[in-house]
Amino acid sequence: MKVTFYGTRGSLATPGRATQRYGGNTSCVLVRGADGTALVLDAGTGIRTAGVDLPRDLRRVDILLTHLHMDHIQGLGFFGPLYNPAVEVHIWGPASATAALDARLSRYLSPPLFPVLLRDLPCRLALHDVPDGEAAIGPFRILAESVCHPGPTVGYRLSEGGVVMTYISDHEPALGARRFPGEPEWTSGWELARAADLLIHDAQYTREEYASHVGWGHSSLSDAVAFGALAGVNRLVLFHHDPARDDEALSAAVAATLAETRPAFEVIAATEGASLTLE
Secondary structure (H helix, E strand, C coil), rough: CCEEEEEEECCCCCCHHHHCCCCEEEEEEEEECCCCCCECCCCCHHHHHHHHHCCCCCEEEEEEEECCCCCHCCCCCHHHHCCCCEEEEEEEECCCCCCCCHHHHCCCCCCCCCCHHHHCCCEEEEEEECCEEEEEEEEEEEEEECCCCCCCEEEEEEEEEEEEEEEEEECCCCCCCCCCCCCHHHCCCHHCCCCEEEEEECCCHHHHCCCCCCCHHHHHHHHHHHHHHHCCEEEHHHHHHCCCCCCCHHHHHHHHHHHHCCCCCEECCCCCCCCEECC
């Protein structure tokens, strides 16, 4: 399983010199299976480059959306395979009680916000509500569950050949907890992350910033580390970097968090363009 980061920023794209180390594009992670199966996690602004890098002979790609906030779908209309009639594009997203997935995505992929209608895309497009329980895409077994974040939001657990990675891009597991972490079974996202080889997790705020952002749906860096420890993960990638934090400040925040928490597992900050291979 190969995992490549194409967008690591949260809330708003922030390209520029001050963010060139960790990246300025919003959430997008490409996962490739041993047989070449391609899964794209979220469709932030980073998905445009992910589409450019996919093999030209690829005939199917699946996009797994965690939720439909703008920073997670803004790049969707610029994803090259959507304009290739030879490619099947499957878009998966959390179900809503108010509108179907195609209706919700069409609010963005239609004028005046976008010139091309969702229904006019030339690829072979299929839209799916994320199912309850496990699903299979190529060699991957995929489990999705709702997590603590405003609006319908899911996290994903991907398994292939005994290797497990978990992606929870927007998540506030400490919400409402007097002390965090608490009991695992009562903690949002724990079942998705349990014993994962790799956990990619929201870490937008410092501890001090989180105090004034409770209920916004995001984690502090220290809470992300505590959640990783609770789940017993082997490696944690801190993700969804705050758009106001430049590279220097992000490096300092991560270093301070690691000095404070002293995790027994590897913790790194997500870096746009970096790849990890899980075997």
